[in-house]
Amino acid sequence: xxxxxxxxxHFLAEVFPARREQFHLxxxxxxxxxLFITCADSRVVPDLIxxxxxxxxxxxxxxxxVVPVEAPEGDGVTATIEYAVxxxxxxxxxxxxxxxxxALKAAVDHVALESLPKAKQWLRHVEEAFDHVQxxxxxxxxxxxxxxxxxxxxxxxxxxxxxxxxxxREMAAxxxxxxxxxxxxxxxxxxxxxxxxxxxxELRK
Numbered sequence: 001x002x003x004x005x006x007x008x009x010h011f012l013a014e015v016f017p018a019r020r021e022q023f024h025l026x027x028x029x030x031x032x033x034x035l036f037i038t039c040a041d042s043r044v045v046p047d048l049i050x051x052x053x054x055x056x057x058x059x060x061x062x063x064x065x066v067v068p069v070e071a072p073e074g075d076g077v078t079a080t081i082e083y084a085v086x087x088x089x090x091x092x093x094x095x096x097x098x099x100x101x102x103a104l105k106a107a108v109d110h111v112a113l114e115s116l117p118k119a120k121q122w123l124r125h126v127e128e129a130f131d132h133v134q135x136x137x138x139x140x141x142x143x144x145x146x147x148x149x150x151x152x153x154x155x156x157x158x159x160x161x162x163x164x165x166x167x168x169r170e171m172a173a174x175x176x177x178x179x180x181x182x183x184x185x186x187x188x189x190x191x192x193x194x195x196x197x198x199x200x201x202e203l204r205k
Contacts, residue, residue, distance in 0.1 A: 022054070032058040035084040037077070037161070038096040039065045039103065043185050046096075058084045064103030064153065065096060066125040067160040078164060085166040085176060095161050096181040096190075097154040100143065104129065104150050125160075129153035134200060147182075151200055154180045155193060 016023065032055060036046050040061045046052065060080040068075050084090045103123055106112050113120040132152035140147040158180040161167055170176035180193035182200055191200040 026055050030055055030058075030088065032056055032084075032088060033091050034058065035060075035081065035088075035090040035093040036096065037061075037065055037067060037081070037094065037157075039063065039098055039101060041098060041101065043100075044096070044098050044183060049183065049188070049190075058088060058090060060084075063119065063122060064101065064107075064126045065098075065157060066103075066122070067095065067157045067164070068125050069160055069163070081161070081164055082166045085164075085170050089175070091175070092177050092179060093161060093167060094179045094181055095154060095158050096183055097150050097157075098183040099140075099147055099150065099185045101146075101150050101153075104146060104153055108146070108149070126153050126156070128156035128159075132156045151182050151191075151193075154182055158193065 034052075034057050036057045036059045038044055038046060038059070038061055040063050046057055046059060050057075058080075060077055062077055066077065067081070068077060081093070085093070103126060106116075106119065107123050107126045107129065110120075113123065129149055129152040132155040134148045134151040134155070136144045136148050138144065158178065162171065162178055167176060167178065171178065181203070182191045182193075183189075184191075190203040192203050193199070194201050
C-alpha cells in the first residue's frame with residue numbers, strides 16, 4: 001500500500017498542480033473519442049502504451065477482453081459499450097487482446113479452472129476463439145500456438161462487439177469504426193486485424 005500512497009502524494013504535489021485546468025474541465029464532462037476494451041491483465045496499461053491522456057479513452061476491462069453475447073439481463077461490459085456508443089458517441093471501438101493471456105491459457109487447461117467456478121463460467125465466452133485460431137507466427141517462438149489462439153479470440157470477440165445493437169446501428173450509420181488489436185508484451189508492438197485480408201498485420205501509421 002505504501003507504494004500507492006507515495007504515488008498519490010507525488011501526483012498531488014507534482015502532477016496535479018501543473019494540470020489543474022485540464023482536470024477542472026474533465027470534472028465537468030467527458031468526450032472521449034475511443035472506447036477501449038481490453039483484458040484486466042496488469043501488464044496492459046493503455047495510456048502508457050498509446051500515449052493517451054485523461055479523457056481520451058473510455059475503458060472497460062475484464063478477464064480475456066470478452067464481449068459477451070447479449071443477454072436479456074445485460075452485463076457490465078455490454079452496458080459500458082452501450083453507454084459509450086449511445087451517450088458518449090465514441091467514434092472508434094477497439095477490442096485489444098494481448099500476448100501470454102492467462103484467460104486463454106485457462107481456456108486450454110480446464111483443470112486450472114476447477115477451483116474458480118465464476119472464472120470458469122465467464123471464460124465460456126472465449127470458447128469461440130477455437131473456431132478462429134490464426135496461423136502460427138514464427139516470431140512468437142515457443143508461445144506461437146497460444147498467440148494464435150489469443151488472436152483468434154480477438155476475432156471472435158470483435159464479431160460479438162459488432163453484433164451489439166448500439167454498435168451495429170452506429171456502424172451502419174457510418175458513425176463508428178471497430179478495430180481488433182493484438183498487443184505483444186515482449187516487443188511492445190501492436191497488430192491489427194485486417195478483415196479484408198483475414199489476418200493480423202502491423203498497426204498502420
